[in-house]
Amino acid sequence: xxxxxxxxxxxxxxxxxxxxxxxxxxxxxxxxxxxxxxxxxxxxxxxxxxxxxxxxxxxxxxxxxxxxxxxxxxxxxxxxxxxxxxxxxxxxxxxxxxxxxxxxxxxxxxxxx
Amino acid sequence: xxxxxxxxxxxxxxxxxxxxxxxxxxxxxxxxxxxxxxxxxxxxxxxxxxxxxxxxxxxxxxxxxxxxxxxxxxxxxxxxxxxxxxxxxxxxxxxxxxxxxxxxxxxxxxxx
Numbered sequence: 001x002x003x004x005x006x007x008x009x010x011x012x013x014x015x016x017x018x019x020x021x022x023x024x025x026x027x028x029x030x031x032x033x034x035x036x037x038x039x040x041x042x043x044x045x046x047x048x049x050x051x052x053x054x055x056x057x058x059x060x061x062x063x064x065x066x067x068x069x070x071x072x073x074x075x076x077x078x079x080x081x082x083x084x085x086x087x088x089x090x091x092x093x094x095x096x097x098x099x100x101x102x103x104x105x106x107x108x109x110x111x112x113x
Numbered sequence: 114x115x116x117x118x119x120x121x122x123x124x125x126x127x128x129x130x131x132x133x134x135x136x137x138x139x140x141x142x143x144x145x146x147x148x149x150x151x152x153x154x155x156x157x158x159x160x161x162x163x164x165x166x167x168x169x170x171x172x173x174x175x176x177x178x179x180x181x182x183x184x185x186x187x188x189x190x191x192x193x194x195x196x197x198x199x200x201x202x203x204x205x206x207x208x209x210x211x212x213x214x215x216x217x218x219x220x221x222x223x224x225x
Contacts, residue, residue: 035215040121042201042217043157058212090156100145100205100213104156 004105023091136202
């Protein structure tokens with residue numbers, strides 16, 4: 001079974017703090033993704049990576065950065081957290097090639113006060 | 114126009130009925146289509162994928178694809194209360210590179 005884990009289920013941070021969200025997958029997948037999910041807006045892609053050290057902007061990259069130093073780990077960084085970044089953050093992975101079936105982690109619910 | 118559009122619901126059906134969930138997409142070059150189920154407070158999980166026109170059946174689930182109409186649907190036969198969840202339609206597009214676009218989801222309630 002594919003397992004995607006995320007470092008925290010719930011996180012509360014203050015405005016202006018730097019926030020790190022970690023994601024680890026154990027299936028040797030090349031592709032990894034970070035989404036945020038908000039009511040009525042669905043899943044929106046923040047960043048994705050097709051390989052180690054590679055990153056591509058998604059639809060809403062502003063205010064975020066990412067790091068992929070190892071194949072199994074993909075980190076999302078909020079450089080200076082703001083209240084409008086309060087959301088559910090979901091990490092996903094998928095194997096290279098194929099139809100891009102994505103496997104999701106449990107999610108991190110981030111609240112920025 | 115949203116790239117992948119779904120009725121947000123909620124869609125309410127009685128136990129044992131057929132639930133019909135619909136999705137339209139804007140990119141004619143889309144190649145692969147997926148249905149994910151998301152229980153409240155949980156992350157999405159894949160339940161069906163479909164790549165060619167027609168129907169694809171898996172147990173109580175049937176995915177239907179009509180590329181000419183840019184329409185994909187999910188039928189759930191003999192609906193159970195455990196099917197109550199949000200169903201996300203996802204489309205693999207090829208506009209500006211391959212990318213999966215998710216719809217906002219349809220909430221389904223199955224009443225016992």
